[in-house]
Amino acid sequence: MSLPVERQPLHVPPMEEVAAVLQSAVRKNFAEGTVTVVECPDLTKKPYCLGAAGLCGSPRLADVGGVPYLIPLVQKDKLYDVKDLAKSVELPDSFVVGAGAGPHAYVGVNSELIAHVVTGDKGLNESRIAKIDAAAKCELQKLPQNQTGCALMLNMFASEGRRGKVLRVWAKKRTGETNLVSCLRQALESHYGEKPVGLGGTFRLVNGSAKCHVMPEFSTVPLTCDDDVNKWLHFFDFPAPMMFMSTLVSKDPGLDLRVEHSHGYGQDYGGHYHYDTTPDTVEYEAFYNIAEYMFRIDRPQVTHNVGRD
Numbered sequence: 001m002s003l004p005v006e007r008q009p010l011h012v013p014p015m016e017e018v019a020a021v022l023q024s025a026v027r028k029n030f031a032e033g034t035v036t037v038v039e040c041p042d043l044t045k046k047p048y049c050l051g052a053a054g055l056c057g058s059p060r061l062a063d064v065g066g067v068p069y070l071i072p073l074v075q076k077d078k079l080y081d082v083k084d085l086a087k088s089v090e091l092p093d094s095f096v097v098g099a100g101a102g103p104h105a106y107v108g109v110n111s112e113l114i115a116h117v118v119t120g121d122k123g124l125n126e127s128r129i130a131k132i133d134a135a136a137k138c139e140l141q142k143l144p145q146n147q148t149g150c151a152l153m154l155n156m157f158a159s160e161g162r163r164g165k166v167l168r169v170w171a172k173k174r175t176g177e178t179n180l181v182s183c184l185r186q187a188l189e190s191h192y193g194e195k196p197v198g199l200g201g202t203f204r205l206v207n208g209s210a211k212c213h214v215m216p217e218f219s220t221v222p223l224t225c226d227d228d229v230n231k232w233l234h235f236f237d238f239p240a241p242m243m244f245m246s247t248l249v250s251k252d253p254g255l256d257l258r259v260e261h262s263h264g265y266g267q268d269y270g271g272h273y274h275y276d277t278t279p280d281t282v283e284y285e286a287f288y289n290i291a292e293y294m295f296r297i298d299r300p301q302v303t304h305n306v307g308r309d
């Protein structure tokens with residue numbers, strides 16, 4: 001069955017202009033920071049170790065499903081596959097990074113998905129899931145090559161995975177109250193107003209640690225407010241180094257979007273990024289590209305704003 005797909009062009013300002021807007025915000029929120037337009041380093045190399053060399057070529061974002069398929073109660077039939085989603089965003093041979101929910105049919109329980117897939121002939125699946133084990137600890141698993149499924153929701157950035165010009169964000173020692181991703185998103189929102197600007201890519205927590213959550217098995221009682229959700233989620237403070245897959249859009253152009261979403265992993269742990277917990281020692285390095293389109297796939301008919309942080 002094919003999924004309903006809506007597509008909207010995003011505002012694509014000159015990259016140098018976006019860099020200036022972001023740098024000004026980063027310098028207000030961090031003691032040191034630069035945002036520059038650079039030739040994307042080879043992201044297959046250390047310390048990034050991604051599945052494709054770059055984030056360039058037909059860059060686009062997609063918001064698939066949504067929190068309403070998880071909350072108040074799970075809809076277990078909401079299953080997707082990154083390979084099919086790549087076709088839905090009209091880029092069947094693509095490099096996809098993103099944040100979503102893991103394939104519960106395969107994993108056996110609910111989980112966080114750190115999506116990281118090259119689709120098409122050169123197929124490569126580097127995705128991980130993070131789940132809560134029987135001892136209430138976080139467990140990280142690399143998914144097998146043929147397991148490119150996901151469930152409920154996915155915020156993804158797709159490109160041809162080529163090298164080219166990207167934004168490099170570097171920030172050290174947080175002096176403000178805002179996490180890295182919100183800092184970037186809010187800067188774009190205040191500068192570009194109603195015009196939605198979307199970014200996708202990856203960031204590294206180089207130093208410090210980050211508050212992350214991992215979803216446990218699905219709740220059998222309805223979760224009806226943020227308080228319910230926060231009591232249900234498991235929260236952790238994970239140390240650097242961590243690699244995050246990240247998407248953001250400055251403004252929801254009426255598509256019922258999750259405007260920022262980042263999942264990442266370290267040595268043997270992973271989860272959903274909230275903020276760093278070590279302002280004095282934190283250091284980030286990020287690479288983002290500017291997306292040309294936002295695809296809204298299988299948008300929930302009934303929606304709400306619970307659990308979108």
Ligand SMILES: [Zn+2]
Nearest residue numbers: 099100263272
């Ligand atoms: Zn998440």
